[in-house]
Amino acid sequence: MFELTKQFRFEAAHTLQRRIETDSSRRIHGHSYRAEIALRGYPDPATGMLVDLGLFEQALEDARDALDHRFLDEVPDLGPATLENLSRWIWQRLVPVAPSGLYRVTVYRDSAGESCSYFGPVQLAGRAASGAAA
Ligand SMILES: Nc1nc2c(c(=O)[nH]1)N=C([C@H](O)[C@H](O)COP(=O)(O)OP(=O)(O)OP(=O)(O)O)CN2
Numbered sequence: 001m002f003e004l005t006k007q008f009r010f011e012a013a014h015t016l017q018r019r020i021e022t023d024s025s026r027r028i029h030g031h032s033y034r035a036e037i038a039l040r041g042y043p044d045p046a047t048g049m050l051v052d053l054g055l056f057e058q059a060l061e062d063a064r065d066a067l068d069h070r071f072l073d074e075v076p077d078l079g080p081a082t083l084e085n086l087s088r089w090i091w092q093r094l095v096p097v098a099p100s101g102l103y104r105v106t107v108y109r110d111s112a113g114e115s116c117s118y119f120g121p122v123q124l125a126g127r128a129a130s131g132a133a134a
């Protein structure tokens, strides 16, 4: 099994309703984010590639463009702009266009040492079915 990853960066603004740090979180402020998308599978013996990284990059461009230099509170279907919702939103945006083998979307906020990964509904179902601890 191979895992092939591609990253993109985006800068975006948001507000967040929280129980702590309420004032600063509710004010519009910005973060630098880094998204990593992982495909898993086996390379085509003829090309030696799981997928051409150029095609992979094209699939990510639309998601990056929809987030970069945006006010995340206004991005349709995102909900509160948390790392959790961002990673799932990118996954859902990629599902129709990403090469097969989409495995994980991780969104990093490096300045705070934070990240969140979304694995999609198929893997979650598999984990639950196998009795793996959450
Ligand atoms: N489960 C989650 N909890 C929190 C999230 C999240 O995405 N998932 N996000 C936040 C805040 O947005 C995040 O911690 C940033 O905090 P903020 O005060 O806005 O900015 P910082 O000064 O900490 O980070 P910089 O990017 O360096 O400005 C909270 N909880």
Ligand SMILES: [Zn+2]
Pocket: 014, 016, 025, 029, 030, 031
């Ligand atoms: Zn924030």
